[in-house]
Amino acid sequence: MKLSARNILAGTVTEVETGTVTTHVKIDVGGATVTASITNEAASDLGLKVGDKASAIIKSTDVIVGKH
Numbered sequence: 001m002k003l004s005a006r007n008i009l010a011g012t013v014t015e016v017e018t019g020t021v022t023t024h025v026k027i028d029v030g031g032a033t034v035t036a037s038i039t040n041e042a043a044s045d046l047g048l049k050v051g052d053k054a055s056a057i058i059k060s061t062d063v064i065v066g067k068h
Contacts, residue, residue: 007058
């Protein structure tokens, strides 16, 4: 599969939390955690579970900066 997104972070699923409508998926990408909110249907279709290899694919036109 080819994607137009250039920010593809490969990692491992560390948590899958299914809610009423959405599922939060946490992916460890080299020590940092990326959290994605996807539909329950999408999570089910992917069959996501802890330990799976997965990628966080980021396609955005906006970057928000926060100060620590």
